[in-house]
Amino acid sequence: MSKNLTKREEDYSKWYNELVVKADLAENSGVRGCMVIKPYGYAIWEKMQAQLDKMFKETGHSNAYFPLFVPKSMFEAEEKNAEGFAKECAIVTHYRLKNDETRPGKLMVDPNAKLEEELIVRPTSEAIIWSTYKNWVQSYRDLPLLINQWANVVRWEMRTRLFLRTAEFLWQEGHTAHATRQEAIEETERMMNVYADFVEGFMAIPVVKGIKTANERFAGADETYCIEALMQDGKALQAGTSHFLGQNFAKAFDVKFANQEGKQEHVWGTSWGVSTRLMGALVMTHSDDNGLVLPPNLAPIQVVIVPIHRTDEQLDVINRVVDELVSKFRKLNISVKYDNRTTQKPGFKFAEYELKGVPVRIAVGPNDIENGTFEVARRDNLSKEIVSKDGIVEYVQSLLEQIQGNLFNKALSYRNSHITEVNSFEEFKEVLDNKAGFVSAHWDGTPETEEKIKELTKATIRCIPLDRKKEEGICIFSGGKSAGRVLFAKAY
Amino acid sequence: MSKNLTKREEDYSKWYNELVVKADLAENSGVRGCMVIKPYGYAIWEKMQAQLDKMFKETGHSNAYFPLFVPKSMFEAEEKNAEGFAKECAIVTHYRLKNDETRPGKLMVDPNAKLEEELIVRPTSEAIIWSTYKNWVQSYRDLPLLINQWANVVRWEMRTRLFLRTAEFLWQEGHTAHATRQEAIEETERMMNVYADFVEGFMAIPVVKGIKTANERFAGADETYCIEALMQDGKALQAGTSHFLGQNFAKAFDVKFANQEGKQEHVWGTSWGVSTRLMGALVMTHSDDNGLVLPPNLAPIQVVIVPIHRTDEQLDVINRVVDELVSKFRKLNISVKYDNRTTQKPGFKFAEYELKGVPVRIAVGPNDIENGTFEVARRDNLSKEIVSKDGIVEYVQSLLEQIQGNLFNKALSYRNSHITEVNSFEEFKEVLDNKAGFVSAHWDGTPETEEKIKELTKATIRCIPLDRKKEEGICIFSGGKSAGRVLFAKAY
Known part of the structure; x- marks a missing residue:
């Protein structure tokens, strides 16, 4: 592992690109504009997913899954939405390869396997979902329809950057249908607030809640609510959007319901989403020239323990003490890793976990064993402290909370002063x-x-x-x- | 809700298709061969995912995410694999739509936006993943590489059926790399056993573990292990496969490592997957002419409680008693729903939850309140019992275990006699x-x-x-x- 990270001052953009790769979050793939999310990066995304999913369910939403493909005629039904996404979408036109007789062992698209109608790889799912809702909604008793989908989407961006802008990305998209305009607006605002609570409370990133201008509005929406965050280089990042769709999609896809008086009305819609882009925001809000800094609520490893020893006997003693400590942390649901590899020196390990943003590092050597202490280091401010064995678990538990709060406050004070x-x-x-x-x-x-x-x-x-x-x-x-x-x- | 389910005896295939739709598991979409997984069906899939994911992590695997698209030249690198999937794959050839000037408001594929190289929508991810592993593996210290991906894949099947065979489906695919042949074979067998334990223990479906013949082997594998289940109509269903890939993909993608002696060797690979097809197996193993029968371990609602009352006062009294019961169930992590809608009669609700396969139904009326009893009905054998209020929670908890066991034993005895x-x-x-x-x-x-x-x-x-x-x-x-x-x- 080579650190040699470019400094933020020198080139913020280069620092970001290097850090994402060196910290094992993601890398570019052999497919133009598409990234590979590596296990460490994906573990953070899984924590984000789990928390968001819980918050969506607590607000009454269920998950479902809709097709990856949108037939062209369906895609173009809501004209503004279609126009907004038409210029950058992947289009499936054929369904079979055949042997290329001019190049042995190679394949070519079979011209006889052309689709009657082209399929668009979803850039967003309003079209396919509203074409389905038509059959799900008959009466006011079927409303509200509160559905979320975890999925991959594709937007054929020309200039891509890991997490921030990729041709394929992962996201969740909520799509809801309501009997009244008022209810739909309340839902739009509710989900903006859920996003704000998540981004502030779990990612430790302060956000401004607001409304987009017509220019910046989602294609097909009547109003777009958003949460905006500020990165360390003074550039803003849109961290989540929640759209009030009015009756636009209901009209395009003829989704009507019989109200309590038996009269047919079009339903009112919302959609809202956050994506793996948030991973980019996470990196750019907290990290420093030494590497990632992760808020404890999202860190795959919250505490790492590194033994410092010269002899095998010393390691044996340390192992016994640490094993006990590890099981105490686990009981409190603190995610802990004991790295007693003998193939790497402590200094190497320190640098590795610093790069990977592990919030708390505990080092323990023969002197500590003798004195009944541990050396506890914080990743956020790089401070260290000698802590007594008694109460170490409670100390670390409260330290994790402090770090979470400190990261938010630091980002907030930067944001407010900017x-x-x-x-x-x-x-x-x-x-x-x-x-x-x-x-x-x-x-x-x-x-x-x-x-x-x-x-x-x-x-x-x-x-x-x-x-x-x-x-x-x-x-x-x-x-x-x-x-x-x-x-x-x-x-x- | 209309039941009128076709009887299995009459037409098993029709019964299946109707049941999947009527029980709100899935439906056909407006996209040829692609299904919509509805919230109730998706909730079952989520429970399956959660359990499998846990089992994968317990056996040392991490999740990651790789691109949806595979460039044609990468796709064709492992020839047997390419040949196996070439005839039924979706191919992206263009990246932009433009206005169709002959049809106002309509779009057409922009002929100027043709990709230099066609992209195959992944039918399986060996190619894209092994092209990545090339950069991840240098030394024996990088092995084993134990990775799983949850994803959607596309196979252009001509005849599709909900869950059993769809153009797009959801699955997980494990892809591992090892230093030795022996280790890779052990991994292949380990994951077959994980699948068998999951399918038997959670889905209550007995399986035969075995090896496929060369004809039925995965394209690109040296050996395919499988678990085979038997449906109620006497037809078999392949419930999961685990492939020993030998060095085929390592050679095709030049994935080598330096062994302990510093010599370069190709790594050994495995891949293994189960999909939403398992949902079809679940339906066809346990369900009956009245609807779904779900094993408690996978039922989104394990217990439903229905009040039976004539007056509002009666309902008030029942509500109070049931609220207490509900919170007791929740403490034991039993998923319970209290359906006190006044818009539907008890008989309607009974039929609905029978159709949806809820394992245990509790009915409670004024007489029960007076006598301190509940009526408890089992979905699996349709039996009912009057149970005293005292100990009802423990009674139901053990009943759920009984039902889980009973479903497995019933399926096992059918399978063994066939x-x-x-x-x-x-x-x-x-x-x-x-x-x-x-x-x-x-x-x-x-x-x-x-x-x-x-x-x-x-x-x-x-x-x-x-x-x-x-x-x-x-x-x-x-x-x-x-x-x-x-x-x-x-x-x-």
Whole structure:
């Protein structure tokens, strides 16, 4: 294992790419734009999945599974949605290979096996799911329909980066149907809040809740709610979205129900999703020049124990003490690894677990055994302490909580100090160029101004914060009237 | 909800298709050959996944995720594997749709967005995974590599049936790499045993462990181990396979390691998988003319409680008693549903939960409240009993175990009574035509005889049982020498 990680100061983007690979989270595959999620990275994703799945079930949702493919005619039924995804989708046109007679041992697409209708590999599942809901909803008694799917989706992105933007990614997508507009809006907001609670409480990443402008809205939605996070380089990252679909998909797929008066109405829809992109946010929020820093709630290994010894006899004694400790941790559901490999030196192991972001490292040598102590090191602030054997388990348990809280607070204080209010376009550009982060500014509410600002500065409106204060003002760009400040930023 | 289920005696195949849909397990989608797994069906699959995942982790495996697509040149690298899957695979050839100018609002494949190399939607992931393993394995210290993936795969089957044979299905696929042939064979056998333990212990389906003949072997494997189950109509179903890949994929993808002496060797491989096909086996092993019968270990709802009342006051009293009971069940991790909807009559609810295979139903009316009793009904044998309030929880807990055991024993006794030894081809045909089930017969060991028998009778060799007794004999078809009996059957 070679560390030699590029420093964040030098090249943040290079640091990220190297870290994702060196920490064994993911790597590029032999398939353009598609990644391999390696066991260590996947173990973190599994923890995220388990927690989200629990939160979805607690809010009344069930999982189901819908087809990977969407026939073209179905795909194009909701026009805005189709338009939004048409330019970057993988299309299946044939269903058989045959021997290529000009190249022995090689295969070619069999021209006689062309599909009557092309199939789109789902970039998102509204079309296939709403075509199914048509048969599931007849009466108000069938509503609400609260369904989630864990799945892979494909978007043919031209420039890809591990986790942040890949041609194939893993996600969950919720798709719900309701009897009233109000209920659907409540669901949209509920799921935005579930995402915010998860990202803040488990990933230790503070988020701003808000609404997207029309330009940034999901194709086919009437309103997109989002949670926006801020990375260490001052760029924003959209961490989750929840869409109020109005009756758009219900109308496109003719999904109606008989209301309590027996009258036919179109249902109201929502959809919401988070993806393996969150893995990128996790890395870029907490990690440092030494490697990953993982919040204890998502760390596959929360505590690693490394023996320090010169002789086999010393190791025997340490093994006995540690075995007891390990079983105490396990009883408290603390995930612990005892690394007593003799093929590697302690220093090598220290560097490895630092790189992999293990929150707490315990070292134990012959002196510790004699003194009844352990050396406990924190990954988040790299501090160490000698802790007595008595109460070590409770000490570590509370330390894990402290680390979780500390990571959130650190990220929060960075984020809060990187929301800058500006009142002129000069100031706006200056902040973007130097300090970066979120820039809070007045905007006239038009897509034209938004586009112009994006062209000139690469900054987009990340969201109209839900909790923004009432403050009328003047658009920094056009001088037109503004109903309140919005958050701009350059973004991933 | 209309029951009107076709009887098994009348048309077993129709009964199955109807039941899968009526019990809300799955349905056909608008995409040829692809199914929608509905929430109730998916909840059973989730329980299967959770248990299997636990068993894989206990045997040292980690999960990871590899791309959905396989470039054609990678796909064809292991020739036998490629040949085995080439005839039924979905092929992505383009990556963009554009507006169809001849049909406003419609889309067409953009001919300018043709991929340089076609991508095969994975029918199985050996190719993509072994192309990755090349970079993961350098030394004997990197071995064994023990990885599993939960994923969707696509095989372009022409005739599909819900769960049993679908163009897209969900599965897990284990892919391991080892330093020695012996270790790889041990892994292959270990995972066959894990599957057998799962299918017998959790699905309550008895299986025969065995080895496939060369004809029925996985394309690219040196040996395929399998577990074979028997459905109620006397047809066999392959419930899981575990393949010893020899060095075939290591050679095709040049995966080598330095052994302890520093010499380069190709690694040895295995792969193993079970799929949503198991859902079909579950339905066809236990269910009856009234609907699903689910083993308690996999039932999303293990106990349903239905109140029987005429007045609101009666319901109030029942609610209080049941609420207490529900929380007692939950403490024991028994999954319980209290259905006190007032929109449906008890008879309707009884039929619904019978159809959905809920193992235990408790009914409670005013008389029960007075007498301190409950009416407890079993789904497996449709028997009922009046049980005193005291000890009801323990009674139900042990009842669930009894039902689990009873289902297995019932299936075992059916299976055992449907293994028929025959010594002539006349007998063989007679058994297949009338009694069906497994037919144990001598075979000369040649693919030609196997093919001929299949042509004439549609029966295939399901496996060479691992525990077959030593018994030389004469092939029922060719009269040639046989080293022992093999199991034939018609199969799903």
